[in-house]
Amino acid sequence: MTENPKLTRKDFASDQEVRWCPGCGDYAILAAVQRTLPKVGASLEKTVVISGIGCSSRFPYYMSTYGFHTIHGRAPAFATGHKLANPEVDVWVVTGDGDGLSIGGNHLLHLLRRNVNLQIMLFNNQIYGLTKGQYSPTSTVGKVTPSSPLGSVDQPVVPVRFALGAGAKFVARGYDVSKKLGDVLEASYRFQGTGFVEILQNCPVFNDGIFELITDRKTGPAYQLWLEHGKPMVFGKNSDKGVRFNQATFSLEVVDLGGDITEADLLVHDETNRTLAFLLADMPNVVALGVLFREEGPVYDESVRTQRKLAEDKFGTPDFEALMRSGHTWTVS
Amino acid sequence: MTENPKLTRKDFASDQEVRWCPGCGDYAILAAVQRTLPKVGASLEKTVVISGIGCSSRFPYYMSTYGFHTIHGRAPAFATGHKLANPEVDVWVVTGDGDGLSIGGNHLLHLLRRNVNLQIMLFNNQIYGLTKGQYSPTSTVGKVTPSSPLGSVDQPVVPVRFALGAGAKFVARGYDVSKKLGDVLEASYRFQGTGFVEILQNCPVFNDGIFELITDRKTGPAYQLWLEHGKPMVFGKNSDKGVRFNQATFSLEVVDLGGDITEADLLVHDETNRTLAFLLADMPNVVALGVLFREEGPVYDESVRTQRKLAEDKFGTPDFEALMRSGHTWTVS
Amino acid sequence: MTTPSTHLREDLDSVVIRFAGDSGDGMQLTGSQFTAATALMGNDLATFPDYPAEIRAPAGTTYGVSGFQIHFASIDIMTPGDAPDVLVAMNPAALKVNLDTLKRGGLCVVNTGAFTKGNLKKAGLEANPLEDGSLDPYRVLALDITKMTLEAVKEYGLGAKDGQRCKNMWTLGLMFWLFGRDRQPTVDWLKQKFKKKPVLADANIAALNAGHIYGESAEMPSGIGTYQVPRAELAPGRYRNIEGNQATAWGLVYGAKLAGLEVFYGSYPITPASSLLHHLAKLKHFGVTTFQAEDEIAAVCASVGASYGGQLGVTGTSGPGVALKAEAIGLAIGVELPLVVCDVQRGGPSTGMPTKTEQSDLLQAMWGRNGDAPLAVLAAATPGDCFYMAIEAVRIATKYMTPVILLTDGYLANGAEPWQIPDLSQFEPFPVNFRTDPEGFHPFVRDEDTLARAWAVPGTPELMHRIGGLEKHHDSGHISYDPNNHHKMTKVREAKIAGIQKDLPDAKVHLGEDSGELAVVGWGSTYGAIHQAVEQVRASGKRVSHVHLRHLSPFPPNLAALLSRFDEVMVPEMNNGMLDKVLRAEFGINAQGYNKISGQPFYIGELVAAIEARLAGKNPNQMYDAHGSAHGAEA
Amino acid sequence: MTTPSTHLREDLDSVVIRFAGDSGDGMQLTGSQFTAATALMGNDLATFPDYPAEIRAPAGTTYGVSGFQIHFASIDIMTPGDAPDVLVAMNPAALKVNLDTLKRGGLCVVNTGAFTKGNLKKAGLEANPLEDGSLDPYRVLALDITKMTLEAVKEYGLGAKDGQRCKNMWTLGLMFWLFGRDRQPTVDWLKQKFKKKPVLADANIAALNAGHIYGESAEMPSGIGTYQVPRAELAPGRYRNIEGNQATAWGLVYGAKLAGLEVFYGSYPITPASSLLHHLAKLKHFGVTTFQAEDEIAAVCASVGASYGGQLGVTGTSGPGVALKAEAIGLAIGVELPLVVCDVQRGGPSTGMPTKTEQSDLLQAMWGRNGDAPLAVLAAATPGDCFYMAIEAVRIATKYMTPVILLTDGYLANGAEPWQIPDLSQFEPFPVNFRTDPEGFHPFVRDEDTLARAWAVPGTPELMHRIGGLEKHHDSGHISYDPNNHHKMTKVREAKIAGIQKDLPDAKVHLGEDSGELAVVGWGSTYGAIHQAVEQVRASGKRVSHVHLRHLSPFPPNLAALLSRFDEVMVPEMNNGMLDKVLRAEFGINAQGYNKISGQPFYIGELVAAIEARLAGKNPNQMYDAHGSAHGAEA
Ligand SMILES: Cc1ncc(C[n+]2csc(CCOP(=O)(O)OP(=O)(O)O)c2C)c(N)n1
Ligand SMILES: Cc1ncc(C[n+]2csc(CCOP(=O)(O)OP(=O)(O)O)c2C)c(N)n1
Ligand code: SF4
Ligand code: SF4
Ligand SMILES: [Mg+2]
Numbered sequence A, B: 001m002t003e004n005p006k007l008t009r010k011d012f013a014s015d016q017e018v019r020w021c022p023g024c025g026d027y028a029i030l031a032a033v034q035r036t037l038p039k040v041g042a043s044l045e046k047t048v049v050i051s052g053i054g055c056s057s058r059f060p061y062y063m064s065t066y067g068f069h070t071i072h073g074r075a076p077a078f079a080t081g082h083k084l085a086n087p088e089v090d091v092w093v094v095t096g097d098g099d100g101l102s103i104g105g106n107h108l109l110h111l112l113r114r115n116v117n118l119q120i121m122l123f124n125n126q127i128y129g130l131t132k133g134q135y136s137p138t139s140t141v142g143k144v145t146p147s148s149p150l151g152s153v154d155q156p157v158v159p160v161r162f163a164l165g166a167g168a169k170f171v172a173r174g175y176d177v178s179k180k181l182g183d184v185l186e187a188s189y190r191f192q193g194t195g196f197v198e199i200l201q202n203c204p205v206f207n208d209g210i211f212e213l214i215t216d217r218k219t220g221p222a223y224q225l226w227l228e229h230g231k232p233m234v235f236g237k238n239s240d241k242g243v244r245f246n247q248a249t250f251s252l253e254v255v256d257l258g259g260d261i262t263e264a265d266l267l268v269h270d271e272t273n274r275t276l277a278f279l280l281a282d283m284p285n286v287v288a289l290g291v292l293f294r295e296e297g298p299v300y301d302e303s304v305r306t307q308r309k310l311a312e313d314k315f316g317t318p319d320f321e322a323l324m325r326s327g328h329t330w331t332v333s
Numbered sequence C, D: 001m002t003t004p005s006t007h008l009r010e011d012l013d014s015v016v017i018r019f020a021g022d023s024g025d026g027m028q029l030t031g032s033q034f035t036a037a038t039a040l041m042g043n044d045l046a047t048f049p050d051y052p053a054e055i056r057a058p059a060g061t062t063y064g065v066s067g068f069q070i071h072f073a074s075i076d077i078m079t080p081g082d083a084p085d086v087l088v089a090m091n092p093a094a095l096k097v098n099l100d101t102l103k104r105g106g107l108c109v110v111n112t113g114a115f116t117k118g119n120l121k122k123a124g125l126e127a128n129p130l131e132d133g134s135l136d137p138y139r140v141l142a143l144d145i146t147k148m149t150l151e152a153v154k155e156y157g158l159g160a161k162d163g164q165r166c167k168n169m170w171t172l173g174l175m176f177w178l179f180g181r182d183r184q185p186t187v188d189w190l191k192q193k194f195k196k197k198p199v200l201a202d203a204n205i206a207a208l209n210a211g212h213i214y215g216e217s218a219e220m221p222s223g224i225g226t227y228q229v230p231r232a233e234l235a236p237g238r239y240r241n242i243e244g245n246q247a248t249a250w251g252l253v254y255g256a257k258l259a260g261l262e263v264f265y266g267s268y269p270i271t272p273a274s275s276l277l278h279h280l281a282k283l284k285h286f287g288v289t290t291f292q293a294e295d296e297i298a299a300v301c302a303s304v305g306a307s308y309g310g311q312l313g314v315t316g317t318s319g320p321g322v323a324l325k326a327e328a329i330g331l332a333i334g335v336e337l338p339l340v341v342c343d344v345q346r347g348g349p350s351t352g353m354p355t356k357t358e359q360s361d362l363l364q365a366m367w368g369r370n371g372d373a374p375l376a377v378l379a380a381a382t383p384g385d386c387f388y389m390a391i392e393a394v395r396i397a398t399k400y401m402t403p404v405i406l407l408t409d410g411y412l413a414n415g416a417e418p419w420q421i422p423d424l425s426q427f428e429p430f431p432v433n434f435r436t437d438p439e440g441f442h443p444f445v446r447d448e449d450t451l452a453r454a455w456a457v458p459g460t461p462e463l464m465h466r467i468g469g470l471e472k473h474h475d476s477g478h479i480s481y482d483p484n485n486h487h488k489m490t491k492v493r494e495a496k497i498a499g500i501q502k503d504l505p506d507a508k509v510h511l512g513e514d515s516g517e518l519a520v521v522g523w524g525s526t527y528g529a530i531h532q533a534v535e536q537v538r539a540s541g542k543r544v545s546h547v548h549l550r551h552l553s554p555f556p557p558n559l560a561a562l563l564s565r566f567d568e569v570m571v572p573e574m575n576n577g578m579l580d581k582v583l584r585a586e587f588g589i590n591a592q593g594y595n596k597i598s599g600q601p602f603y604i605g606e607l608v609a610a611i612e613a614r615l616a617g618k619n620p621n622q623m624y625d626a627h628g629s630a631h632g633a634e635a
């Protein structure tokens, strides 16, 4: 698809009033998507947004593209069918931590391993927003909610780690109000296959401020490890921290640069290494952001189409008469 | 539970004739379980086997213990409910690659992250046995089956990698006819939490011999990497091969011992390291067997019970009268 | 139903107030406080919260309007009322959405402070209704509540936002004055609520008082004065307000106690069932385990697993969730384990209208499974009745070793009614006898009387057995493909459910004779509306009776005979016709539906008109379909 | 139905043979080869494969017995026959399981070589039936087939195991001789099958010939000779054998072609629906995409996603899978997209009897969803009819933008019948017109006639729109919580489905007059058995007619009027009573069921007895429930 210079962010906004709560992180994500689409040259008619159910899944209504607000947890399946049937369109899947990882975890697993060519944005606010605040599969242990009045006892899923275990070939992370979110989304769009992006999202109503340390302008730099392929892992306000691999413990550790330790001691990000991404997925005290993992590989919808062509080559022009007359037949006269 | 010297393997066999195909790997697994249970001191009445649907899931009928043959893919959920309601019993879940990873993938994910205290045996024959041989989520790309006449185009799930991504705390692998299968099962039993064991299983009818190189007495040793915590990773018929970590590629490599390379160069298995287990999950040409990963941690059913006690302590003896009279009440006379 | 007239009148029999405002305006809180105060005054009452699907829709929009209707009276009432006598509109959108329903001559309290240009636009209003004559048919109390509230709370130094938030308390204070309700319980409640931020408590109390004082001191427009609704004649006893889901939760816990079991509640949040989970999660010390599962399928499966383990497996959800649970409910039928499935119905099909009420899962409950898969179906009539029907569900599930679907709906779930706290000694325990005797045991030995199979819990010595979803031999319990055995087992499963009928009370004629021209047959939350409608029609001498069903599968023993004594049977439902189908299918009688599928409860007026139409030989549905509900309401 | 008598008779009108042996004995292959040869002889025929749920149950056990029944005749037949005239029993278990069904005086061919002590024990037989007089009522041909087979193939040097495997071909050779069938097609087939292992082909052919030669040359016991079944009078044309699932698959593909669409088939394997997936997976070059999903929910969702993308979304499964798909089917109803759901029914409830047939998903298909969620339901009558009904399903789904459930069952799915290859020019195309015109477009603009909404496929310029499961405004298509709108939309969805009726053919009276004493109303795979039973009863002068339904929702336009012209309506079903319920619910008529829930098709004899009982004012179900089927069969 070529750059379409005529479209702007506003063109991607539908005429429906946005109905999220004031201050919801979803607004920023919507804006990032609406900014990114014209940038990557997407067209209105060739863009389809498919979602499940949840606050986040209202997303398609606010886009002026095609959209399908489906049922809870199943968006990956609808999207797979749609992409197979209608390969010319760009498919964006929107889901939440409940929609995508609770009821929909299995479909996500199979979408990721199949590597269908589409993008999936998982809005992780660590809560069920739409049903008014129950804990979700990404909520932390101890979380007090109406369904866990004494605190949740469920160990949370780490979405990015789950995706890597599932065999995902593009795994990235961003957050709602991040300036770089558009870049991450663009990278997922450019990837041939399933581009999985976890987006940390603030729910001011039911789970306010859980990512504040990370996303706050002041405190954020000390927690945000933005990854760049081939670059050493440096972060911090003054680029004064780094990440090193400790072979003895077989784990990553955060170090202060300066003194004995220089950039040369740091781990260089290799986005093609699944194990490294796995390590980065769940670091204590630091959140790895950007593209954690990217591996080119067979794209499901292409393979399906290729196989259909193969069948056409092998069996020739379909002839329904001939099909019905294949095998034993006999004539009664 | 204390050793019960009176029970033998035969006591764990039900009076129902076993109805698997001749030569099916399931027989060997059944035997391993029936051998292991008396060994670990299990009793008949305190053992419950819960399965989904599939050839493998017929398992409970052949055990003289309690058993529940449920519906396709949902055994983890039944088992979770059962264990929460009936904590005194040992729960063993039996599932297949289709049952556990296709339709049931989500329940498996959530069972594993919750870490319910039970054992789950996933019989992986890389095929749907009971429905007569369609490819499964673990089938290799290119697999020709009735539902993939031109070969499957689905990238397979790696069960053990999936489990690690899901947050499982005990992850092991064995194979049907292995003498050590009983030990692996015993380890899963002793583990407090969900003991996940993938068992490579031959289906002579629909997928014969796919693991032959690995399980064959002659060729096997060159493919089997049996792991032992704290021991260097040596394998091969004459213990002449080993596994080394290559930090440059951030991956494992198989090396021949002798010459420059000695045991000291080899990686030492640390079963508490999830990343190492992740690397071992999916090695080319070698199959890691035994306990890949084990991490003690909060056990779901215990936490649930603890919280109930907490509530009892906090709110005192339940008084239904008082409950109904709580809040605003008024009297009409 | 008396309307506050243009002349000052002290005594009213019954009043309907509708509080309406933005989602952020705190209308649900205002409503509940008014309800609590009203209950304390000894009025009978019924409420109807009605809020949008969005958590917090953008301020000022029509779809962000949140409403709370309360009906209170000195007489026995059963519905939140048709058209309100009083409308409190906190902003233009609330006025726009609700004005239509206000009775002519009714009182309209408007917060003029919110009638800004911006808000008018957000509400999609071209002209200002305060100025364009729209309010002419009503008595209007137009006050700048915003300004007066800010004035009242200014000494507490709150920001504008927090200050504005006290508007609802100002309004409540005014309404308390208007209807002579006591402020103290609300004051206490505010203190409790803002225990950690006393300044907010103080500010809200100040606003409450200011509203009251305004009423006391301000010069009211003519036609507006203070009213009084005398105490209702309620049966003597201790009362509380109760919402349906709360009552269901309590009934489950108490039913389990009567059965001698602990409750296992497996569920996945869904509107309007979620609060069942919330209520039960608070009752862990009552022997309740709640399990928030990854989805509805896991929820029901875990509950069946718990039943196999000797607890009372319960699962709760709404329509889409019941659909997902169908396969597992079939398994519970096949393995004959107790299970209670609470279906808090909402508007369908598919996601439909999640926050709106409907009765459209009846056929799904009856027949929405593969194979011949009968089970018991119950339905609660009022919020308080949920308590009794939950106990009944537990009783049937455990006595007959069967799944039971308990139907309630969004209206019952969230609606509150004053509820006489039951005397617990009235309940006969129905303890479960777990099988422990190995003599003659196999998993499908049955009680001769109930046909229930034995319940043997893993852990019990010598009763080891296997169960599963494949057909089982009627005698040994082993898997069986024997054709005659399958026939036999299907018939046994049918007979077991049919046999519950012997154990049920007869269907009651709630009003009228047990024969006549027309039986109006209802089920579920339409009870109150139908009752009052039939009462009104009967007042004009018509031979109409009201029959209400709480047992839908099987039906009460006398039902066929009872209905056959009426010339016609009319079935009003908040769906497109379901019970009428079932009655025809079961009894071959000519039952005709009257159907409203608007996500809103019936108005009494609608039903009166419909019954009269039916008596006159007309089809009331045509009437309804043509005019719709909101407008027919004033009839 | 003529029985081979004790005297040699050349000509027979009709013969029923049942091949029975161990799962490993190759009975299904033997049956299909006999079927193919029989079809070539110009007989009419019907078959019934009946095999265990286990893939390969342990040799020698009764539950490992695999059977294949074929009915062939010179007359028009429609069922695989009631009691067999000939039973081929390859081992003791096969004899034990099937002997009961053999007609008295029927021919029993037994492989004595398999009657070892071990096998007798495995079959649970105390005494050897060859010796204890069990076979006295029959004509017996007891041969050591094992030995003779090994003899015949010994020159090929196969191991004992492979050698023994040729037993079935030896037996087939003998049966070919007995009924004068041509060996050549089987010889050709063996050569093709064992192309890569010619020695196996040779050995099997040798066994086949040896069996034939044995018949030619051996001295047969008295009463056993060669028979001949003359050609049937079939309509002239080209014929083939077809199984139901194959016909459904082809019908879907051809239906899509008529609609101008490509097929997207999303499915998850399940008995007995899996072969739909297998057949379609082979037709990729016909524009078919098959998607083996991770479960049934994903399968249906992907198909709906594909329909949104402009292909024909189809999903296929059996009862438990339909239960899982209910929620998503509701969404397809809500968003009004075409979808074909093939439900190949099997024994329920729950997992039930996966390899046995049943009709017990009818109510689930009609009403098994949350909310008011109407859709179209069709049912095929015979294996070949699956082709036509699949096309009809595509036509209705695309013309009315609606999900359609096509009911078939295990018996149709695997049963074969000779099928006249249709003349494709008879089919009128029904091309889909995708919306491309932006003028006046919104997603819920409807065709005035069909009420179908516009189908606008993503990628189409200027038609961008959003759909979803929340209620939509009838006019703009936007989300709407307006009460009247929901009522209206529910009524429109109902009217759209009801309106399909205008487009349907009248219900046909397949036999008899269009009024009378009794209408026997059937649907689905019971067509043949009911037809022949009614024919027999009519032969005795009774005023009975046969009405068969292929459209179940909506019903054919004339159905109510037609049925009202009969004194009584009887509904035989392989379930516990479903269509009778629906007929009562819809038309208020007094339809009564006759129900067999054994996982087995009806026997004609049973139905004749049942119809006669009904005519005599008795309840045939009581008869059935008391005696069961297998034994009543000889009636
Ligand atoms: C089958 C079904 N089950 C449950 C629900 C209720 N439900 C709607 S959204 C939701 C969870 C939403 O959480 P999440 O996906 O995290 O989205 P968020 O609202 O936080 O953006 C639930 C449980 C439903 N609509 N359908
Ligand atoms: C809801 C449902 N869907 C599908 C099926 C059909 N089915 C039974 S077992 C099975 C797959 C079995 O594969 P696997 O779990 O690998 O077990 P195996 O037979 O190979 O041991 C399927 C698809 C079913 N019984 N229920
Ligand atoms: S509830 Fe939370 S996630 Fe949902 S719209 Fe409101 S702020 Fe956003
Ligand atoms: S089909 Fe395969 S997995 Fe199933 S019983 Fe037979 S050999 Fe075992
Ligand atoms: Mg969320």
Ligand SMILES: [Mg+2]
Binding pocket: B054, B096, B097, B098, B123, B124, B125, B126, B127, B128, B129, B136
């Ligand atoms: Mg398998």
